[in-house]
Amino acid sequence: MGGWLEERTGLPSALRRWCERPIPGGARWSYSLGAALLALLLVQVTTCIALSLSYSPSADTAHSSVQFIMEEAFLGQFIRSLHYHGTNFTVTFLILTAVRLVIARAYRKPREIQWLVAFALGMLVLATAITGYVLPWDQYGYWGTQVRTSIMGSGPVVGPRLKTFVLGGNELGNLTLTRFYTAHALLLPALFAVLLPVYFRLAARHGVPTPKGGAEPVVPYWPFQAARDNSFALLVLAALFGVALLFPARLGEVADPQVTYPARPEWYFLWLFQTLKYFKGPLEVVGTVVIPHAVAVVVALLPFLDRGESWSGLGRRAVLGILALIVCGWASLSALALWEDLKSGHFAELALWEATPDEGWDVEGCYKEKCAKCHGRDGAGYLDSTPDFTLPEYWKGARSDVRLIKAILKGIPNENIPEDERMPAFEKELTPGQAKAMVVWKLRPFGEASEKE
Structure with a gap:
């Protein structure tokens, strides 16, 4: 064979x-x-x-x-x-x-x-x-x-x-x-x-x-x-x-x-995301085009930068210097991007986007106990400051589950609203999954039922 x-x-x-x-x-x-x-x-x-x-x-x-x-x-x-x-x-x-x-x-x-x-x-x-x-x-x-x-x-x-x-x-x-x-x-x-x-x-x-x-x-x-x-x-x-x-x-x-979702590039392009923060307006092209393409060209042309035979020659040292600069720059900018996102609460917000409804949680019981006195049994709301969940218009536009989950967990400390009418925070009592369940299985159906009528 x-x-x-x-x-x-x-x-x-x-x-x-x-x-x-x-x-x-x-x-x-x-x-x-x-x-x-x-x-x-x-x-x-x-x-x-x-x-x-x-x-x-x-x-x-x-x-x-x-x-x-x-x-x-x-x-x-x-x-x-x-x-x-x-x-x-x-x-x-x-x-x-x-x-x-x-x-x-x-x-x-x-x-x-x-x-x-x-x-x-x-x-x-x-x-x-x-x-x-x-x-x-x-x-x-x-x-x-x-x-x-x-x-x-x-x-x-x-x-x-x-x-x-x-x-x-x-x-x-x-x-x-x-x-x-x-x-x-x-x-x-x-x-x-x-x-x-x-x-x-x-x-x-x-x-x-x-x-x-x-x-x-x-x-x-x-x-x-x-x-x-x-x-x-x-x-x-x-x-x-x-x-x-x-x-x-x-x-x-x-x-x-x-x-709008708080998107970030993949981890290997975080350095570019961070670089763009330093180049605004007419200088934006420096961060989006000049720097990344310059790095790519330098890497591609390494054979023509180091042509010597010696392992300790000038070309060799120049290439190692370029490599160190690229690696350190990439690592530093990526780490800085992660650090700034950590301080700004970006990762905490991502956790809300990725939350899945808690299927074993008593949504109806929680709504009756903690929500109905302000939002009403039908979700229309008893107070001037409470939203009307039965209006189909409320769920259109830039309304998102994450926005409501944030309101449930963090509350709405609006000083223009009387203190006894402000939305309290439930983050010590509810998990993101339970807040998501409240939005998906209780609040949204109010608007869907009204739209069908």
């Missing part, structure tokens, strides 16, 4: 050459980062195909199709959790692999083209990750995409046109969803599939770069490095599966253009 395949494809000999390729300096665990990244990408492709079987890329059906996947499809919740958390794992190992390659000077002659191909592959991975967040068509994905496309549209000359093309118009809608789905599931993976064999061919041609300590000892890839690659990849996959089981991916409320 091997001879038959060799004669027709040459695959057995190609595989043999790959397994026998020399590893200068011996097998190392740091080399296994790439193997883990490849394993994670395979998981992403597999779960993407599985999710696509039940997903419907339409503004009317996307959210319900994801809900069907999570609640009714076989292993749907687990598969979506794998795909969701797999994105974060993939980006993490992409960053770690890139840092390792820079430290190892894997961009130097004759590997310039290999480095540029690897850079393009990394950009495709990030683009694929970004285009996937809007697909569930929930509040997080919708408003997060609003933020990202607004950044895109701030660029000079081509920015607004590029934003219009990506959105399929001036606002997010059906065309936006189908374009992002096409990019996420078809176009970007296809480009990745074209470039990946090119990268492997160049990697096989140039081999592993000689480490700083020298080429000795030299061992073959199989079984020395292969054992480490497989072991480490399995360990990373086990961690991913564990996270997917322990922390299932959640689905937020269906996208609503009238209800």
Whole structure:
């Protein structure tokens, strides 16, 4: 069989050459980062195909199709959790692999083209990750995409046109969803599939770069490095599966253009979100275009900045300085963004958005005991300061469950309202889930019943 395949494809000999390729300096665990990244990408492709079987890329059906996947499809919740958390794992190992390659000077002659191909592959991975967040068509994905496309549209000359093309118009809608789905599931993976064999061919041609300590000892890839690659990849996959089981991916409320969600970019782009705070008005383009593109260009051109042979030369020191600046800047700005959100109560508000109604709680009993004396049995309200929940108009516009949950938990300390008529705070008596249950199962039905009449 091997001879038959060799004669027709040459695959057995190609595989043999790959397994026998020399590893200068011996097998190392740091080399296994790439193997883990490849394993994670395979998981992403597999779960993407599985999710696509039940997903419907339409503004009317996307959210319900994801809900069907999570609640009714076989292993749907687990598969979506794998795909969701797999994105974060993939980006993490992409960053770690890139840092390792820079430290190892894997961009130097004759590997310039290999480095540029690897850079393009990394950009495709990030683009694929970004285009996937809007697909569930929930509040997080919708408003997060609003933020990202607004950044895109701030660029000079081509920015607004590029934003219009990506959105399929001036606002997010059906065309936006189908374009992002096409990019996420078809176009970007296809480009990745074209470039990946090119990268492997160049990697096989140039081999592993000689480490700083020298080429000795030299061992073959199989079984020395292969054992480490497989072991480490399995360990990373086990961690991913564990996270997917322990922390299932959640689905937020269906996208609503009238209800603003406090969106933030993904953790790996928090630095850009923080940077934009320092560039306002006409300087905004510096934060949205100049800085991120300058970083990308510098990383892509590393082979042409460090052309010396010495490990202690000026070019080498310059590259390490650039790497340290990028990593420290990214980490510092990301940490600062998290710290400011923590101080502002952003995470506490997110907890309200993610609250699920407490199904075992006595909503009717609580309403009769704590709410009916002011809001009435029918929700119309007895006082001038209380809202009329029976009016359909009350539930239109920018009214959101979170706004009411906040009012229930925090109260409404409005000094213009008589003290005995002010909404008290119930955060010591009720949980966010119980407040959400009150809104969903008691207050909203008042307006729905009135609208039917």
